[in-house]
Amino acid sequence: MSQNRLGVVVDGAFNAGLTVRLDSRITTEQLRIGNFVVVEGQQNRYFSLISDIHLKATDPRLLADPPRDPSPFIAQALAGTSTYATVEVRPMLMLEKADESDVDALFEERGGPEPVRTIPMHFAELREATELDFSTVFGQEGGANFAMGTPLAMDIPICLRLDRFVERSNGVFGQSGTGKSFLARLLISGVIKTKIAVNLIFDMHDEYSFDKQTEDGHWVKGLRQIFGSQVLIYALDEAMGRRRGRNVDVTLKIGLNQIEEADIVLLSQELNLRQTAEATIGLLRDAFRQQWLLKLLQMTPEELGEFCKGSGAHPASMASLQRNLKRLQRQDYVVDEATFSALDDMVEALDRGKHVILQFGRYNSVLDYVLVSNLVTRRVRQRYEEKTRRYEETKEVADKPRPLMITIEEAHKFLNPAVARQTTFGTIAREMRKYNVTLLVIDQRPSGIDPEVMSQLGTRVSGKLTEERDIEAVLTGVSNRSALRGALTSLNTRQQILIMGHAVPMPIVMRTRQYDERFYQAMGARVETSQDAQTDILDLFGDP
Amino acid sequence: MPLKIERISQQLDRMARMIADSAPAREGFLGQAQDCLRSVNADALRQKLEWQRTQQIRIPWLVAVPRGDLSRSVPAPSPPADFCVVGSDASSIPLDRHSSVRYYVLNVGYAILCYGQKPDAVLEASSRLCFQDQDLYVFPQKWDVPIEGTLLGARMEVESLRISQQAMQQISRPTIALRDGPLILWTLQNESKEVKQALLRDLFEAMDALRQMGVPLAGYISYTGSRDVANSLRVWLCQGRPDECERCESSDYDLCQALATIHDRDLFIFLAQGERSELFGSSSQILEQYGRHRVDFFYMNVGEEIVRVEVPQWVGADADLLGLLHAAIYDQCRRSPAVPPYPPALQEAHEQAVITTTERRLVEGMVEQALGRHGQRVFRSAKDHSKRRRGV
Amino acid sequence: MSIGEIIETTSTAFVAESFELNSPPPLGSLVVVQVSSETGTSTGLDLYAVVIYGQTVGLDPSRRAVRRSTDKVFDAAIYDQHPQLEHTLRTEFGAALVGFVADSVVRQHLPSQPPPLHYSVHTASVEQVRRFTNSLHYLRLLLVPHGEVPPPQVLAANVREVYQQRGVDRLWLDAAAREIATLLQSDHQALLTVLYSIDPGKVSPSTVRGGQI
Ligand SMILES: Nc1ncnc2c1ncn2[C@@H]1O[C@H](COP(=O)(O)OP(=O)(O)OP(=O)(O)O)[C@@H](O)[C@H]1O
């Protein structure tokens, strides 16, 4: 009997999972839904998840008439004998057992766990997973294996395959405060560190670049502070750049000429647009091409009336559209005319292996965020598309575009069912990594995201969710939903996550890796101050 | 079922009615008899009895010779702090006349109960298979007078006394010896003098031993049917000759006739609990053989019952021995859980002595087996066979 | 210590007459019958049995005991005042066989032969109790009703006895309680009856002595 034995298999079905009777010395409170456990079959070892816990009694009368104030002695005697617990266990992976004497040789030969194709017989032993089990399934830290966290009750790393992670678009979900942004930072750090992809981060709340105060009140470093000049900071807000120690490398301006019909449609809610707006914009575009917005905003009432006459546009609609879109002009970062050179430079920087964080500063309204993110992403994707095409022609390794991961918070703004078909983000999510661009979508209401997009997400990481709709959404297209649903609701509100999908061999619940000094060091950050980082930047770019 | 229960029950009813009807008359006579007992002059009665004896007038009844005042009652003294009571009893598997082998089994049970500082008890039985000539015949040399029936009964009495006497030799405390039944072995009365002497020899030997040990001996007779004292009253009342009642013209005739149906135990109901009566001599013929061990008797209220106690005269003559005996008997009866009481020493002796039917069968079987081992067969009479197998 | 003699014997239980009046071995206690030798064993057998009842009756089945107490004489004094009682009463006890030790191996199942009639019954020494009760399989043999005492009561009495004899061995008691809970799992009334009656109550940890199960 192994030391960490929990019980034995007493029932089961391949489709329904296994029922395990817990040993009497094990209390249900020692176990958690979603725990990673191992069933020792005769020929295979089954890596499994606990999907449910039941309380049972051998004599139903005991339940109808429980002993009145049982002493601890009696309770202890009854526990596990007359009253007992069973757990439902879902085998996820199996590994053919090796001749114990020759572990290493067989290990290599067999090449790790495979999806389950059978179930073990009665009385197979269920035990807690050991360190070896974790590393068998999730691999050792190093290379593309990035330690994401630890098992709830153990202090050993659970790894995520970052190479597989960036192959698809991914999602990070969870209620507010469950650690989504920290998680994204961990993931992005991993990607930066391993150079598996470059990042473009739309940092709506200015939390990725520099020091940030946590909810616990202490300060944690931003990516710039960890990775120094590998990370470039773009900002919309000129004022940002003037703050000490918070260097901005580029201040971005958006030209009215760059704003497209699709951008406006995406913002129809924020801009209070009428239903006719789309048709009206169509007419304007036909007449003025890229200049349509600028022209519209410059029109006098007379000119407007004239345009309506000439094009057949509805004058009232035109007037209201002009009035609403004037809001755009009032944003400081919007200029009448801008070239794409700044964005193209950014793409070039990404291509050189730099990572870009776009800070919104004061302009952190949904309007700004959606407008700018969508516009920038469109351009970036276009450029990637071109690059990819060229690479396909030349097949030169030098031409191969670096995989790009674009991080967006409040992802439902771009990916809700109403707009997902039209936004660049929707396109990226759907076309997967065709052009080497993938998304890391962060959202606290996954139910707001188009199910089609959800089902395309390769890896999903989720903190605690309580809304049934959100849970359903996160589990879209996942097998063994019932087991995982239990795991999702039973997570702690902070720093506990369920990871499932492409980048992990099997779904797993874990405690998220601590984002702290040790982590910075592991990421290669020198023990340095932000002052040093600044000098670094100066060295590279000269005084901005 | 040949017994006609319904007939019997009808007769039963008549009987009960008759007894009830005669009850008042009986009560009346009993009262008169007791008055008589109180008024008798003991000396005069003794003289009258003595005179009749010397005149060889045949008195057709056993009579009691009062040693003192007839209506005297003696309360029981208290027993010593430490004392023992030895009870004995016997039973037998009698000779089987239907069997070809001649043997009988004697089983003497005795109980030694010691009271006081160190209470103790010995409950034992001594069993003996008797098959030799000296066991089977009173006169073995002549193979004469087989020991059967009454003779076997007398033999049992004697044996029980002998064996219990031997068993009580280590006792140092004051002790009394109790026998279940009479000491006056009147059943031997009709045997020849030689037979009587032969049988009584062992009895007297045992009694001598007891006397030497200073152990008073008594025969305890529960529910006695004796009328010795009542008969003496009849002699007292009699104006003529006691064997010529048909000629009687006395005014006491009715009372005299009633006395013939009155038991001594009814006469002595005036005794308070624990009290004994005066000693009486018995006119039993067999006592002529007893010599120094001549037996007297008294009645005693042991609680709920008047019993008859027979004692050798050497006990009756010794106030200490008699007192010890009287006290111990009363003490025994008080210890008895039974109603009316019965001395535990006798009770336990009886329990030791009894031979159960199973045991009887067992012995029979053992005898057959033992003989079989020596090539001997046991023959049974046809009658015996029919008794054993009652086929229908 | 020899305490009685077997007067009735079967494959599952025996009745012994106690050498001492009115004090049969405690209900539930272990007793041992030493059988000199059985084929296949070199040292003979020690048969183990658990006392399942005790009774004092008249020696002669046809003689019932009667009331003997008076105002002044009662209880123990009755035996002083009626010394014959020691000889006319007898105390007997029944014991259910629960296993044996042969060649110093403890077996917890019925022996192949009933203990011989008239053999002596001994109390089990503390060491014997400890050795025999290290395994708890014998408890299931006590589930079979033998006499008037219902099996749960015998079971409970045995556990209490052994618990004490093992020097208040709490680990053993806990294991026994779990074993009983398993044995009586389909009859929770009986189970609770036993558990309530073996519950040692609050025991401070210092008085709990260890023991290997
Ligand atoms: N891996 C981690 N290391 C250190 N602290 C963490 C980690 N994850 C979460 N936290 C703590 O939890 C707090 C909330 O985390 P975070 O800001 O990432 O939540 P969120 O899900 O992004 O919330 P919101 O939806 O409001 O943006 C942090 O301020 C920090 O204190």
Ligand SMILES: [Mg+2]
């Ligand atoms: Mg956040």
